[in-house]
Amino acid sequence: MLPPSPPKSVTIIGASVGGLTLALVLKRYGIQSRFFELREPDHDFDGAVSLTPNALRVVDSIGAYSRIKHQGFNFDAMTFLTDPEHEITGKLYFGQKDVYGYDGIRITRKVLIRELRQMVEEAGIEIHYGQKFTRVVREDDNGVEFEFADGSREKADLLIGADGIHSKVRSYLSPDIHPHYGGFLGLTYCFPRANVQLDDDFPLPVSLRGEHGSFIITPQAEGGKEIFVGRQYKYEPQDRAGWAAMLRDKQAVVNMLQRDPNAWTPLVQSVQAQASTPDAHFLNVWPFYTVPKMDRWHSSTGKVVIIGDAAHAIPPSAGQGANQAFEDAYSFGMLLATLNGKSSWSDALTAWEAYRMERMDEVLTLTNRLMTIRMTKEERASVPKDMRWELDWSDAGKSQLGWLYLVDIDRDVKGLVKTLEARARNR
Secondary structure, eight states, rough: OSSSOOOSOOOOOOOOOOHHHHHHHHHHTEEEEEEEEESTTOOOOOOOEEEEEHHHHHHHHHTTHHGGGGGGGEEEEEEETTTTTEEEEEEEEEHHHHHHHHHHEEEEEEHHHHHHHHHHHHOOOOOEEEEOOEEEEEEEEEEEEEEEEEOOOOEEEEEOOOOOOTOOOHHOOOOOOOOOOEEEEEEEEEEEGGSSOOOOOSSSSSEETTEEEEEEEEEEGGEEEEEEEEEEEEEOOHHHHHHHHHHHHHHHHHHHHHGGGSSSSSSHHHHHGGGTTTTTEEEEEEEEEEEEOOOOOBOTTTTTOOTTHHHHHHOOSSOOOHHHHHHHHHHHHHHEEEEEESSSSHHHHHHHHHHHHHHHHHHHHHHHHHHHTSHHHHHHHSSOGGGGGOOOOOOOGGGGGGGHHHHHHHHHHHHHHHHHHHHHHHH
């Protein structure tokens, strides 16, 4: 079992949002880390994320908020409209400065990861690129030995798997746990905002719902200079090779996006048409996977731990995947820094996981409810009534997500450690 005091060093597999945040939190508390990352440093990350106040509070605490704020599109809510009537049916607040402390930010992954990696490098934290982790060789009281695809091996005091939904580290902890496809996928693309004429009073971002489902239209990047479009479809399951083949057939994906123009108003038709123009980019196929709930996110010795999508990937409907990775990283980093030897590492890990798993249950419920809003009428009719959710779009709706956006991780982790210490004293 690991000693109750924090390890001297931490090794992180995966230099993306969760892992990078964890390294910066640990550095603040004097704990050194290093990375092994599969992709090369010039990898061009596609897509974007919507950061909400729960994550932005973490981003601010590690000093990254001022670096990213003006490189994304700042907004407060997504408006849900019917098409063709353009009747408001709800609003989903992604932020609201006067209520939650921050507006939401829609920012490209490329910019976000670039800024976090620069901060990590400025902090003297090493990132070893082009390293494909394959397996844990052994773990004991002295640490963990692990191997890469080229046969080389390394050792770590504590190994963190922040390597995404298809995590190799997770396969070591739970070989029988595999991502589960929920029957829906998203098709997405981007184009310059200047390509489509939108009225000044048209609410953006917007989710337009018609007989055939929904189109999400949201500005992103610096000043909202480009438009992201997403559409949700019910689709038969494929293996990873099948999804990859689907993405390679760009024309087939465009045809799906444009298959029913007459069912939509001219505004949506103009957006649909952009998918086949030379300016369209980031055309993507995004199957909605979840990682089945696990009993624990750590090995029996506590030397190997997973965070982020490796532990609890969820569909993108509520935009909380990256945000929850920020929460994982910050809370776990605080746990390591706050433990003072009065309680066992095993107990601390178990308590932290219970705290995070309860949180993820609530987030997954929200995500599943939001998925129903974007279904076709036929799909929605087959969903249990308690899941056919509608959003409160009045001013009161600004506080509807306070449980999510106003989380106080510092308080929660300190309370968790205090409870552990009291329990240890009473033994």
